Amino acid sequence: MRVLACPPKGGRYLLVALLAFPGVAHAQWTDGARVSINAGIQQPASTTFAGTTAKTVNLETAAIDTSYSVPHSQFFDGGVLVRVKGGFGVGASVSMFTKSAAASVSGTIPHPFFFNTPRTLSGTTSPLERSETGIHAQAAYVASFRRVDVAIAGGPTFFRVSQDLVADATYTDAYPYDAVTFTGATVSKVSATKVGFNVSGDVSVKLSTHVGVGGLIRFSRATVDFPLTGTASGVSADVGGVQAGGGIRFYF
Numbered sequence: 532m533r534v535l536a537c538p539p540k541g542g543r544y545l546l547v548a549l550l551a552f553p554g555v556a557h558a559q560w561t562d563g564a565r566v567s568i569n570a571g572i573q574q575p576a577s578t579t580f581a582g583t584t585a586k587t588v589n590l591e592t593a594a595i596d597t598s599y600s601v602p603h604s605q606f607f608d609g610g611v612l613v614r615v616k617g618g619f620g621v622g623a624s625v626s627m628f629t630k631s632a633a634a635s636v637s638g639t640i641p642h643p644f645f646f647n648t649p650r651t652l653s654g655t656t657s658p659l660e661r662s663e664t665g666i667h668a669q670a671a672y673v674a675s676f677r678r679v680d681v682a683i684a685g686g687p688t689f690f691r692v693s694q695d696l697v698a699d700a701t702y703t704d705a706y707p708y709d710a711v712t713f714t715g716a717t718v719s720k721v722s723a724t725k726v727g728f729n730v731s732g733d734v735s736v737k738l739s740t741h742v743g744v745g746g747l748i749r750f751s752r753a754t755v756d757f758p759l760t761g762t763a764s765g766v767s768a769d770v771g772g773v774q775a776g777g778g779i780r781f782y783f
Contacts, residue, residue, distance in 0.1 A: 560620070560673040560680070562782040564613045567733070569747050571776015573606040573628050576752045577769035584698060584761030591641035595652075595761075597634050597697040597716075599768070601661055604630035606774050608747070610667070612682065618672050622684070626665045626749075626774060631658035636700055640711050652702055654713025659695035660720075663770055665751055667729045678737040680745075685730040688751045692770050693722045696759050719759060727753025727771055735780045743780040748773070 584595045610624025634656045639649035671684035699717040704710065728751065735745030751771035758765050 560614055560618045560675050562614070564611060564783045565735075566781040566783075567608070567610050567612070567624065567735075567745065567747070567778065569608040569745075569776045569778035571606060571608075571747070571774060572603055573626075574603045574773045574775075575601040575769070576772040577601065580766070580768040582696060582757075582759065582762060582766035584759065586699065586761055589641040589643050591646065591649075593638065593640050595636060595638040595697065595700050597636050597656075599634045599659065599694075599696075600632045601768075602630055602632050604628045606776065608774070608776070608778075610669075612669070612671055612673075612684075614673070618674060620671045620673060622669050622671060624667045624669070626667065627663065629660065629662040631660045633658050634697060634716075636697060636713065636716060638700060640702065640704075643708050650704070650709065650711045652700060652711050652713055654700070654716075656697060656716045656718070659697075659718065660693070661695070662693040664691045665689070665729070665771065667731075667749070667751065669729070669731070678743075680733075680735045680737070680743075682733040682735075683731075684733070685728070688727045688729040688753065688771065689724070690727055690751075690753050690755065690770050691722065691724050692755055692757075692768075693720060694757055694766075694768070695720050696757060696766055698760060721757045721759060723755040723757050725753040725755045725770070727751055729771075737780075737782065741782050743782065744777065745780050746775075746777040748775045750774075 606628040608626040612622035638652040642648040666689040669684040669686040702711040731749035737743040756765040
C-alpha cells in the first residue's frame, strides 16, 4: 500500500512551502489594526530632469537650459492598516523626503551689437531643494506565519512636490562683449500635485503581542508639470521611486 504518492511538480512546490512554514495552511491575520513607523532610503524614479527658459535680450532670444539632479535621500514614513475581513484590509501611509543638489546651467546670450552672434553661457547653481510628500492609499492582503506577517499592498498615491527651479541666469560681460561669465541663477520655488500609484511589500516580526519590527519596500510613481515663467508648458519631472527601509510596528 502506498502511504504517500509523489505529487505533481506544482504540488511539490506547495509541499516544500508547507514544510518550510509550519501552519501556513491556517495562516490568519488576527490583529484588528497596525501602525507602522519607518525610515530608510529613497531612490528617485528619475535621477535627472531638464528645463529651458527663454526671454528677449538685445532684440533676440536668450535661452537658458538647466539640467537638474535628484540624488537618493533618506525618507520617513508612517501609516496605519485596518483589517476588514480575513486577510484583507485597507490603510494609508504618508512618506516624506527632502534633498538638495546643484544644477548645471548652459545657454546662449545674444550679442549687444551683432545679430546672430550668440555668446555661450555655462555654470553651476548653488544647491536647489526638492521636497516630496506622498499619501499612499492602499488595499492590502496580510498572511501570518506564527510571529511573522507578510503584507502585500497597492493603490493610488497623491503626490505634492516642491522644487527650486532656475528661472533665469545672471552674468557679466565687458568690452568687446564677445563673452559672458556666469555669476548665478534666479531661482523660483514652485510646487505641483499629481495622482500616481504605489505597490509595496512589508515583512514584520512580532516581538510581543503589541510590538514588532519590520522592513518595507515600496515603489511609487507619477509625472508632474511644474509651472515656470519663461517656459511654454512648464518643467516636467518624474516623482516617487523605490523606498526601502524599516522600523517599528504596533498591533491593536
